[in-house]
């Protein structure tokens with residue numbers, strides 16, 4: 001298994017994986033739109049021995065109270081069914097957090113299964129007075145600081161790019 005930054009020839013494999021993992025085209029189309037608009041801060045693939053994409057995670061910019069604070073949102077995250085339960089999502093996320101930290105990003109937010117993101121080192125964003133734009137997401141919106149002072153004095157609304165305002 002190899003984890004690396006996505007390159008242009010990975011696009012069809014990423015698209016197919018996301019369609020399968022999410023049973024629809026929402027996440028696949030989201031990634032296409034983000035990529036086309038230069039909004040993929042980082043995209044990582046996990047590939048098998050044949051070079052097929054079996055895992056993917058993307059990060060894109062988010063604004064906090066309308067400000068660019070070098071924060072990013074993690075989404076989407078997917079692992080091919082046959083490869084689940086082996087720590088691959090964890091490897092992808094950790095690799096992503098490491099790289100973003102090296103690049104100087106301050107914090108990462110995620111919206112999804114809170115138990116899983118807690119296991120990956122995220123904490124409930126509400127704890128810091130941070131909320132997402134979508135209703136009823138208090139329990140499922142989490143944050144992972146990269147810089148030690150990233151959360152100091154920062155609270156309020158965290159906004160993903162408008163590409164995220166679509167039917168999933």
Ligand SMILES: CC(C)(COP(=O)(O)OP(=O)(O)OC[C@H]1O[C@@H](n2cnc3c(N)ncnc32)[C@H](O)[C@@H]1OP(=O)(O)O)[C@@H](O)C(=O)NCCC(=O)NCCS
Pocket residue numbers: 021022077078079080083084085086087088089090091111112113115116117119
């Ligand atoms: C969610 C998904 C990416 C997990 O991939 P995976 O490679 O099986 O996950 P990992 O094996 O790396 O698991 C990492 C940790 O999260 C936990 N975890 C994984 N899936 C979980 C879930 N659905 N709910 C709660 N915890 C979960 C694991 O137990 C593990 O914890 P541990 O390190 O303490 O043992 C995969 O199931 C998937 O692609 N699902 C469909 C798409 C999806 O729902 N994406 C997430 C959107 S929020």
